[in-house]
Amino acid sequence: MPDAVAPAPTDAPATEAPVPTAAPDTAAPDTAAPDTATPAPDAPATTSPPPTTETLVPWTGAHHPLTGLPAVNGLSRLPALAVKIGNNDTRSLPQVGLEAADIVYEAHIENNVTRFLGIYQSQLPERIGLVRSARSTDINLIGNLKNPYFAYWGSNEGVGAEVTAAESVGTFVARSTSGVGQENFVRDDARGASPFNGFLNAQGLMAAATGTAPDPVFQYGDLPASAVPAAGARWSTPNRQIDYVWDTTSRRWLRFQGGVPQLDQNGVQLAADNVLFLYVDYKVSAADFDSPQAVSTGTGDGWLLRDGTVTGVVWGRPFIANGWHLADDDTDEIVELAPGTTWVALAKLGEGKVLDLAEATAVTG
Structure with a gap:
């Protein structure tokens, strides 16, 4: 809500002080009129209304399991x-x-x-x-x-x-x-x-789906204490360059591919609230010797990009039925995502790079 603007004080009508009048020349003692002036009346006090403030009431209802966002219009009961x-x-x-x-x-x-x-x-x-x-x-x-x-x-x-x-x-x-x-x-x-x-x-x-909604696979909450500012991050493979650059206006990570904005069908640039680099091993798929297969269980290093910052993490997932456990790689504290959408880069170790401001600016032009 815009800040309330106090009305300007009302100027008091100009009141001219009376001119002193000399005493008449009579037998009375020759006493000069006092050299005083009648003070002008004070301008009426103008009181500004108190500033309008908006109180944010914490959401106590349900949250969407895969974004952590408040389910203000109700939860979907559909399976993922x-x-x-x-x-x-x-x-x-x-x-x-x-x-x-x-x-x-x-x-x-x-x-x-x-x-x-x-x-x-x-x-x-x-x-x-x-x-x-x-x-x-x-x-x-x-x-x-x-x-x-x-x-x-x-x-x-x-x-x-x-x-x-x-x-x-x-x-x-x-x-x-x-x-x-x-x-x-x-x-x-x-x-x-x-x-x-x-x-x-x-x-x-x-429309014909049966089943239940999923449980969360990430935890959502506050910014990690060890987060440091980051302008962006890059994932480079021998045949691809993917960049995420923090946009201070939308407060999201904008996606670029091949050095140009990656757009959706409506011409809007793809973006995410969280970008998670998970460094994983790849093996040759037993089903197709030409196809790499990511190993998404076990443990490994990574980065979480959220709110214009980056945090080093250690990820863990013992079994395929488990969600992703993220811990701060310095403090071992649980790392939580920002509520919203998440893009996960299953990258090979050494393919990622955190961008400084000059490098991110070179991407956005």
Whole structure:
């Protein structure tokens, strides 16, 4: 609310002091009139109203599990939806519906480029794309979402067998271009040739979904005490450069890819409230010898970028059903995220760099 403005004081009417009058020349003693003037009346006091203040009442209701944001319009009871989304090259751009994801995981695929796994729960866009094929990395990543739905555009035979095995033990509910729900996967020739034109009717798919909402996989709360200012961070692979730069106006991390802003389907730059670098090991997928597979259990180093700062963290996740435990790498205190969306870079050790102001300015131009 704008600050209240006090009214200007009202000027008192000008009152001229009377001129002293000499005493008449009489037999009375020759006494001069006192050299005084009648004081002007004081201007009426003007009292400014007290400044208007806005009291923020802490939210005591429910919070969305995958963002930590207040569920002011009520909680979604739907299970989470994980969607494999392309980012191979410019033919994958712009992505559709990616900005609505609560969490976005980004991992290496073939040729040292990356692909997204968008996790949706607090909100569900009508259309998501470009939908691409599953990878071995995805299976363990979503094992902590309480039997989510996993939407992808097919797979090779080896990954397909891994998906079937994971689904059979309740890790997720698989939905693809064959079987139940296949009518919700469509190709749009306006986006070019296959495989760069696949879309998911997310709301149609989830209309028949059963199950429950996930538990949180991160903790949300205050800024870590050891956080230090940071202008941005960079993830570099042999074939890709990804930058996140802190924007003081929106108070979010703006995403750049290949040195240019990465935009959504509406021309709005993709951004996140948290960016989490998790340094993980990669191994060759047993299902596809050309495909790297991120190892997302165990422990490792990383960085949390939030609120214009960076904090060094140690991440831990003993089993795929566990959420992510983040501890300060100096104090061992629990590290909490800012409420909001989170993008997770599953990077190899040595691929990350914290940007100073000059480097971040060079990115934004």
